[in-house]
Amino acid sequence: MSEEKKSLNFLEQIVEEDLAKGLDKHKLKFRFPPEPNGYLHIGHAASICLNFGLGIKYNAPVNLRFDDTNPSKEEQEYVDSIKKDIEWLGFKWEKELYASDYFQQLYEWAIELIKLGKAYVDDQSSEEIAQQKGTPTQPGVNSPYRDRSVEENLELFERMKKGEFPEGSHVLRAKIDMASPNMLMRDPIMYRVLKKAHHRTGNEWNIYPMYDWAHGESDYIEQISHSLCTLEFKPHRELYDWFLDQVYSNKNLRPKQREFARRNISYTVMSKRKLLQLVEEKIVDGWDDPRMPTISGLRRRGYTPESIKKFSEVAGIAKRDNVTDIALLEFFVRDQLNKIAPRVMAVLDPVKVIITNYPKGKEEWLEAENNPEDENAGSRQVPFSRELYIEREDFKEEANKKFFRLSLGNEVRLKNAYIIKAESVAKDANGTITEIHCTYDPLSKSGSGTEESKRKVKGTLHWVSIQHAVKAEVRLYDRLFLDEAPDGHKDKDFKEFINPNSLIVIENAYLEPSLQTAKPLDKFQFQRLGYFCVDTNSTSDKLIFNRTVPLRDTWAKIEQKN
RNA sequence: UGGCCCAUGGUGUAAUGGUAACACUCCGGUUUUUGGUACCGUCAUUCAAGGUUCGAGUCCUUGUGGGCCAACCA
Numbered sequence: 038m039s040e041e042k043k044s045l046n047f048l049e050q051i052v053e054e055d056l057a058k059g060l061d062k063h064k065l066k067f068r069f070p071p072e073p074n075g076y077l078h079i080g081h082a083a084s085i086c087l088n089f090g091l092g093i094k095y096n097a098p099v100n101l102r103f104d105d106t107n108p109s110k111e112e113q114e115y116v117d118s119i120k121k122d123i124e125w126l127g128f129k130w131e132k133e134l135y136a137s138d139y140f141q142q143l144y145e146w147a148i149e150l151i152k153l154g155k156a157y158v159d160d161q162s163s164e165e166i167a168q169q170k171g172t173p174t175q176p177g178v179n180s181p182y183r184d185r186s187v188e189e190n191l192e193l194f195e196r197m198k199k200g201e202f203p204e205g206s207h208v209l210r211a212k213i214d215m216a217s218p219n220m221l222m223r224d225p226i227m228y229r230v231l232k233k234a235h236h237r238t239g240n241e242w243n244i245y246p247m248y249d250w251a252h253g254e255s256d257y258i259e260q261i262s263h264s265l266c267t268l269e270f271k272p273h274r275e276l277y278d279w280f281l282d283q284v285y286s287n288k289n290l291r292p293k294q295r296e297f298a299r300r301n302i303s304y305t306v307m308s309k310r311k312l313l314q315l316v317e318e319k320i321v322d323g324w325d326d327p328r329m330p331t332i333s334g335l336r337r338r339g340y341t342p343e344s345i346k347k348f349s350e351v352a353g354i355a356k357r358d359n360v361t362d363i364a365l366l367e368f369f370v371r372d373q374l375n376k377i378a379p380r381v382m383a384v385l386d387p388v389k390v391i392i393t394n395y396p397k398g399k400e401e402w403l404e405a406e407n408n409p410e411d412e413n414a415g416s417r418q419v420p421f422s423r424e425l426y427i428e429r430e431d432f433k434e435e436a437n438k439k440f441f442r443l444s445l446g447n448e449v450r451l452k453n454a455y456i457i458k459a460e461s462v463a464k465d466a467n468g469t470i471t472e473i474h475c476t477y478d479p480l481s482k483s484g485s486g487t488e489e490s491k492r493k494v495k496g497t498l499h500w501v502s503i504q505h506a507v508k509a510e511v512r513l514y515d516r517l518f519l520d521e522a523p524d525g526h527k528d529k530d531f532k533e534f535i536n537p538n539s540l541i542v543i544e545n546a547y548l549e550p551s552l553q554t555a556k557p558l559d560k561f562q563f564q565r566l567g568y569f570c571v572d573t574n575s576t577s578d579k580l581i582f583n584r585t586v587p588l589r590d591t592w593a594k595i596e597q598k599n
Numbered sequence: 600u601g602g603c604c605c606a607u608g609g610u611g612u613a614a615u616g617g618u619a620a621c622a623c624u625c626c627g628g629u630u631u632u633u634g635g636u637a638c639c640g641u642c643a644u645u646c647a648a649g650g651u652u653c654g655a656g657u658c659c660u661u662g663u664g665g666g667c668c669a670a671c672c673a
Binding site for chain 2: 043044045046050070071072074104106107109110162163166167170171172173174175176177204205207208217218219220221223226228229230231245247248249252268269270271272273275296298300303309351352353354355356357358359360361362364365367368369371375376380409410441442450451452453456483484490493494496497498499562564565566567588589590591592593594595
């Protein structure tokens with residue numbers, strides 16, 4: 038077996054360089070740092086696969102650290118969902134940690150900074166502070182409180198902590214440089230007063246640290262060797278390093294922040310704010326609606342962890358803005374489901390077929406292969422009888438030679454059963470076909486080995502026996518947005534591009550009886566239709582199937598062209 | 600009008616100074632009891648212009664285009 042050399046992405050190269058420069062490989066440590074203010078989505082999967090992938094590759098620990106410094110947005114529900122999703126993807130974290138675990142340490146370090154004259158309490162409003170901050174092209178001006186004495190700062194900060202001041206009245210700021218070309222270095226806020234209950238620390242704190250102050254120091258406390266984040270944090274790196282300088286001792290490892298481009302996907306939105314909006318405005322059925330690009334949505338849609346991981350791996354990691362084609366993700370689910378999903382027959386838009394020369398009351402149980410791609414998948418029995426359903430679109434009274442399906446006077450094979458020929462139709466008053474009368478060739482049974490069974494016919498149809506069929510609700514999902522980049526239009530709201538047909542519910546689909554016992558999240562290929570997954574709310578009394586993705590459909594393409 | 604980052608087929612990545620690779624999509628074809636799968640084939644001289652070099656997608660300069668930065672969010 039020749040093993041293909043995989044090229045390293047630029048972050049792996051950085052790790053390799055650090056190793057080459059003498060970094061002890063046992064000191065490699067990574068972290069995945071979600072904020073528990075929303076559900077994980079496919080973009081996070083890139084970061085998860087990157088960090089945990091690095092952990093696997095170098096046999097290094099990866100911490101799961103919740104960045105929970107803002108109690109007004111964060112909730113336990115999100116913590117739980119995030120843990121569930123990471124586990125479902127198949128990754129194991131070394132330690133479950135929280136930025137809030139470090140609140141005390143962070144507080145003590147802040148006091149040290151005050152004592153060193155590197156931090157001060159500012160009494161101004163956020164508006165005043167914003168005004169003094171300048172703009173990217175103009176330097177800021179110093180706060181009038183910038184040169185308070187250490188004693189006064191210490192006392193004020195203590196009172197902030199005790200809850201003596203209302204929210205918004207005081208902040209602790211790092212004293213850096215109001216004229217820095219980097220806005221983040223213009224005396225950034227380290228603490229604000231927030232009298233909110235925290236999901237872990239309750240009412241213990243009246244002040245909460247800001248991201249920049251908490252994140253790098255948390256990395257340092259955990260001795261994370263490589264702290265990987267998305268591109269928009271690039272300007273934060275200077276501040277990350279500045280804060281690190283304040284506490285760093287060369288006896289310890291110094292964490293390194295590096296940035297990569299977030300993964301965008303066509304025909305969807307990825308920001309948690311917008312996803313939350315879809316949930317709150319009930320445009321979708323919750324964070325795990327199968328149309329959502331969340332991990333939980335994809336799971337309910339029928340995606341597998343493997344397909345998501347493969348997608349993340351192949352899409353890769355780089356530094357340029359990107360919009361990856363959703364078709365790549367769909368390719369990987371199909372690719373895996375093709376190998377593992379049992380084939381079954383289901384008719385979504387039924388029209389009745391009566392086989393006039395098949396005896397009334399007779400039934401046969403025919404053998405059907407479960408998966409031609411998996412020889413260990415075995416087979417099952419499906420019932421055949423005189424009255425069947427086939428898809429309405431599989432029949433035309435008259436058809437040209439490109440139509441490989443059933444038409445009057447022509448033969449077609451019923452999958453795993455017999456060759457039938459359409460003889461006549463019955464219609465209702467509107468002209469809608471209500472019955473197709475066919476005859477079958479008794480010698481043409483699938484697998485019987487007869488000459489008749491080997492006869493070439495143009496097409497093969499799926500079907501179900503009416504008297505044996507089980508009913509189910511089938512939900513046909515399509516992309517949630519009609520535009521490739523719904524949030525890429527400056528003058529238009531992303532919701533203007535919502536696909537009105539993103540969900541089509543078929544109340545009464547007919548399935549072969551073997552599906553009666555299907556359990557939530559079981560995956561199947563409905564032959565000739567697509568891959569379907571049993572919904573999490575499905576029961577044996579009320580079966581519900583979600584369409585994960587349709588099969589590739591070259592016939593639909595041919596038809597579209599005409 | 601400041602600072603930083605980025606630029607390779609339709610899309611996403613690779614090529615680490617030595618003559619553009621892989622995957623997806625699209626289009627065309629072969630096989631097929633799923634118009635599926637599998638298999639085969641077509642699709643770029645790397646944003647532009649200069650420069651360094653025997654040799655540049657890769658290094659330098661200048662443009663051009665895109666992104667990020669003025670939350671008591673992360």
